[in-house]
Amino acid sequence: MWKTVPFVTKSISSSSILLAASSLIQQQIRTTYILKRKFPPQLHKKGSPPKKLRSRHYIYDLVEDTNTKKQEDIDVILTTFVEGLGNSGEKIKVKPQFAYNSLLLPGLAVYACPENLEKYKDTLCNKESVEYSSPNALPTIKTLSRITLSVVMNKDHPWVLKPWHVKTSFRKSGYVVPDDAITLPEKPITGPDMGLENKEFYVTVTINNKEKVNVRCRLHHWSTDIIDRIPYTPYFWEEDTEPIYPEFKEVLETLPKKVTKSVNKN
Amino acid sequence: MASNAVQSVKKLGVFERKGLFDKGVGALLPEAYKKFYKEWKLTEPTAVHYIPEVGKWKRDDLTGEAVPIQNIPLPLLYPKEHNRQLWGGEAVIQGFQLRDKHRRRVPHFWFPVLKRSVVYSEVLNKFFSVIVTDRTIQLINANYGFDHYILKTPACDLKSLLALGLKRKILKELEAGCPSYKDDPVIQSQLAEKYNKYLEAYTSDEIDWYGFSFTEACNRIKKQMEEGQQKIAFKHMYRAELIDKLRAAKLEEAMGQSLKSNESGLDPTWLRKMIPFSKKKET
Amino acid sequence: MSLLSNKLFQLNQLIAPQKLLTRIVPIVNTLQERNYAARKGTRERKKKAKVKVEIKKVGFIAHNLRGREQMLAARASKKFSDTWKADPIDNVYPMKYYKWIVYPFSEAIKAHRETHHPEIYNKPDAELYATVELNMQAEKKNRFMENFTRIAAVPHKFDHGEDRNILVFAKSEESQNEAREAGAQYVGGPELVKQIQTGQLSLYDFQYFIAHPDILPELVQLRGVMKRRFPNVKSGTLETDLKSVIDRYLRGISYQAVKDEYEKDFGQINAVLGHLNMNDTHLEENFAAFINDVYTQKPKRDGSFIYRCYLWSPPSSEKLKIDHEMYLDAAEEPKEEKQKIVQTVVL
Numbered sequence A: 001m002w003k004t005v006p007f008v009t010k011s012i013s014s015s016s017i018l019l020a021a022s023s024l025i026q027q028q029i030r031t032t033y034i035l036k037r038k039f040p041p042q043l044h045k046k047g048s049p050p051k052k053l054r055s056r057h058y059i060y061d062l063v064e065d066t067n068t069k070k071q072e073d074i075d076v077i078l079t080t081f082v083e084g085l086g087n088s089g090e091k092i093k094v095k096p097q098f099a100y101n102s103l104l105l106p107g108l109a110v111y112a113c114p115e116n117l118e119k120y121k122d123t124l125c126n127k128e129s130v131e132y133s134s135p136n137a138l139p140t141i142k143t144l145s146r147i148t149l150s151v152v153m154n155k156d157h158p159w160v161l162k163p164w165h166v167k168t169s170f171r172k173s174g175y176v177v178p179d180d181a182i183t184l185p186e187k188p189i190t191g192p193d194m195g196l197e198n199k200e201f202y203v204t205v206t207i208n209n210k211e212k213v214n215v216r217c218r219l220h221h222w223s224t225d226i227i228d229r230i231p232y233t234p235y236f237w238e239e240d241t242e243p244i245y246p247e248f249k250e251v252l253e254t255l256p257k258k259v260t261k262s263v264n265k266n
Numbered sequence B: 001m002a003s004n005a006v007q008s009v010k011k012l013g014v015f016e017r018k019g020l021f022d023k024g025v026g027a028l029l030p031e032a033y034k035k036f037y038k039e040w041k042l043t044e045p046t047a048v049h050y051i052p053e054v055g056k057w058k059r060d061d062l063t064g065e066a067v068p069i070q071n072i073p074l075p076l077l078y079p080k081e082h083n084r085q086l087w088g089g090e091a092v093i094q095g096f097q098l099r100d101k102h103r104r105r106v107p108h109f110w111f112p113v114l115k116r117s118v119v120y121s122e123v124l125n126k127f128f129s130v131i132v133t134d135r136t137i138q139l140i141n142a143n144y145g146f147d148h149y150i151l152k153t154p155a156c157d158l159k160s161l162l163a164l165g166l167k168r169k170i171l172k173e174l175e176a177g178c179p180s181y182k183d184d185p186v187i188q189s190q191l192a193e194k195y196n197k198y199l200e201a202y203t204s205d206e207i208d209w210y211g212f213s214f215t216e217a218c219n220r221i222k223k224q225m226e227e228g229q230q231k232i233a234f235k236h237m238y239r240a241e242l243i244d245k246l247r248a249a250k251l252e253e254a255m256g257q258s259l260k261s262n263e264s265g266l267d268p269t270w271l272r273k274m275i276p277f278s279k280k281k282e283t
Numbered sequence C: 001m002s003l004l005s006n007k008l009f010q011l012n013q014l015i016a017p018q019k020l021l022t023r024i025v026p027i028v029n030t031l032q033e034r035n036y037a038a039r040k041g042t043r044e045r046k047k048k049a050k051v052k053v054e055i056k057k058v059g060f061i062a063h064n065l066r067g068r069e070q071m072l073a074a075r076a077s078k079k080f081s082d083t084w085k086a087d088p089i090d091n092v093y094p095m096k097y098y099k100w101i102v103y104p105f106s107e108a109i110k111a112h113r114e115t116h117h118p119e120i121y122n123k124p125d126a127e128l129y130a131t132v133e134l135n136m137q138a139e140k141k142n143r144f145m146e147n148f149t150r151i152a153a154v155p156h157k158f159d160h161g162e163d164r165n166i167l168v169f170a171k172s173e174e175s176q177n178e179a180r181e182a183g184a185q186y187v188g189g190p191e192l193v194k195q196i197q198t199g200q201l202s203l204y205d206f207q208y209f210i211a212h213p214d215i216l217p218e219l220v221q222l223r224g225v226m227k228r229r230f231p232n233v234k235s236g237t238l239e240t241d242l243k244s245v246i247d248r249y250l251r252g253i254s255y256q257a258v259k260d261e262y263e264k265d266f267g268q269i270n271a272v273l274g275h276l277n278m279n280d281t282h283l284e285e286n287f288a289a290f291i292n293d294v295y296t297q298k299p300k301r302d303g304s305f306i307y308r309c310y311l312w313s314p315p316s317s318e319k320l321k322i323d324h325e326m327y328l329d330a331a332e333e334p335k336e337e338k339q340k341i342v343q344t345v346v347l
Helices: A005-015 A018-022 A096-104 A114-119 A121-125 A137-146 A163-172 A246-254 B002-011 B024-028 B031-041 B080-084 B134-142 B146-152 B161-175 B185-199 B204-208 B214-228 B234-264 B268-274 C003-014 C017-029 C042-049 C068-074 C105-115 C173-182 C190-198 C213-229 C242-251 C280-295 C336-344
Strands: A033-037 A060-065 A074-078 A091-094 A109-111 A148-154 A200-207 A211-222 B057-059 B066-068 B093-097 B106-110 B114-121 B126-133 C127-135 C148-152 C166-169 C186-188 C208-211 C253-259 C266-275 C306-312 C319-322
Touching (some): A033 B093, A096 B134, A114 A121, A137 A200, A137 A211, A148 A163, B031 B204, B080 B161, B114 B134, B126 B134, B134 B146, B146 B161, C105 C280, C105 C306, C148 C280, C173 C242, C186 C190, C208 C242, C253 C280, C266 C280, C280 C306
Antiparallel strands (some): A033 A060, A074 A109, C127 C266, C127 C306
16 A cells, blocks of 8 residues: 555655654654554565455454543643733643633633743743732632621620731631731721621732732621520621721722522521 | 666566556646655555554564564545544544454444534634544644644645645745735744745645645646637637738738729729629619 | 165055044144153242242331432542642632641641630630541451540540549459549449449449459459440450559540441541640640540551541631641651641641
8 A cells, every 4th residue: 555655755854844843743642542453464575565454354452542541731821811820921731621722722822832932931030011929819809809708706805806806707717818918997996886786897808918809897796605695697798788987888889799699598 | 776677577578557647637747746645645644543563573472583563554444524624643443343252243433533623723814613533632732733733744644635725725825925914024924934944845836736636636737728728719710810811901902902093093983883793772 | 765665655555544643643632741750849949939029118207318318328428638629829818729728736726716715706715626537447348447435545634524433343452542542433342243233333323444453353243244344454444553544534535436327437536635725735735645546446457547637616617627647656657748738837
């Protein structure tokens, strides 16, 4: 079948860089069925055509089905900020399917070939072009701006609201926020004051000393004595309420309200 | 030299069958097309469906006997649909499975897993919705782009007419200097820098004849030849000749007449009377 | 024509065809008779093979218990693993998308003290609980450990709030006095054995029985009555050093490992380590003693015994994971890695 193979390949390789270029490709990529003859055909004489294949030479064993094999992650360089992945100029390792469909085709990223690495080297070093401090900053901002944080304070013991109270409330609700990232409103909130019960205020959280996000908080009073304790209201974040001070109203109105996903609430 | 002589002696008296390019329209096809055809059909493609053994010889595990390695590729099938898709070297394999030692072999076809996806050609600045295999996408990723993949891969691996046609188009576009980006000379120069190395492998004529099937190429050459030597119907030819002749004759006649009239001074109406079938009012 | 066929031909001619028919037909119609018995036991065997299909009567199942099996089967595994999650990279982040934070012990207590501060929950003396999740697989696959209840001796005593009645058997005067000094309410010798035998003293009034080996000959009579509660060396109730045993039983941490009813290789222990207002190091030492006592129950097999360990303190719902392997005496793995983890934790 391939009588002229040596001749053709020679003519091509001598005349062009075509085959030289193709040698760069890792041609060992096989994403298909890889088969093997169960009965190998007879050897043929040197220089003569291969012997005729008999039907037993068409019996194949499956060596590997590469369609079901896990593909290795590939490197791409982002050309813009992509949420949860990184800033422009950043080299990231992602799954090949995701990279091709969601990053390379829409033009959010380019292949990490040597030319592109050279080209985007400057954008990576240039910190001014960085939009967010980290790829996960934007998702965190979105989550924090959606929640209503319940700040539980004591009903009997006097207190003035401090960042560590809010930090503890954040940690109880499953958010890591250090003390120094929390900025309370300038006007101090003191208690216990049942007039402030179930009223709203806001705190400003600074992520990585860069991104600022306002978080809606609601004040609740808690008594150690079970008789004095105020019963818990389910879905308290869905009930409308007032701000603690009228100055907070402006900021609180800009924050989106938390929506409960589940329909049946009994 | 000796082996050549032996070969030619062997060939003596043997009837040599005429090849595809030795008879009929095929004989008219240019050398450029023949080169492409060899690259496409007569080159051994990359082993996709089997793992070829490397080296020239191997030893038998048990006896230690040296046996030559002869990789005989699996026969592959290419249905006609594949010409409109990009299979990246994969093909249909027809064969048998031996599922159990004591059972008869079972016929089986191994098909490539096809899916519709999109490929983007930077040179043409176009997205194509095509049916591909996973291997195609992987090759595109490994080559850092569809254009690189198409331009780097030889025709024997591209196989399908769609891929080959796209390769011709891309090569032509590159030759013309990317007219699709005519508003942006910066991108044009970038593309030239990126892809012009692939142009070196082809002459302009070879690009022109790249990626046609044999039938397409035959039709093309026939059409070209017809256009080259335009046939004119005899009637048109003779009429034109006659008109020319008449014109020449009239000119001569006119010349002669003017001389004569100057000489004799006869009345021209006299002559009319002599013409037997002229229309004449008879009262 | 052969000789035989010749003869047959002659025979046919001799016998009239109708006569022949009458003779042949009855023979054809009779069934084949068997003048020997069927193989012994065949019928019995076949009868046995037919298994009676018994229809099981299903009693009443309350509506909230129907489909419980399926529900349990569909339940997510309780075995905890967050290795697939990413490490946090920011200083502010929602915990659920990342690996659990591993707190150093003192930091975890500090965090709990914050929530129990007078300005918040106002319960500075709240109990500090530790939950230990166990791999209850025994030496062999598909074999699981039994639930076990133990008491761990702790170096720093605290008020556990339980009533623990102990009965101590000792023969010599010395050891009886030693037991009394250690705080046992009921101490006695052979006369106590007789009282129990006569029924003057009920065994049900006591939770634990401790004995000195010198009284063992008399105590053997009670083996049938006490059954599994009979003092033995393995459970640590039969020892010469009565003081430490009594001390452990009166003031140690009592805990119970309970297997999950569906996931048999998953067990859990909830135990009180102390109170939040205790010293940090005291709590830590208590925890170390407790976790080592749990680890003594590890079956002889490869793989981990403890999945994870976390501290919690009601009424706060916070659970703070700590690295238990740091405290294990008999840890096989080198401790360098664990110390690294502790250093990287940022509270």
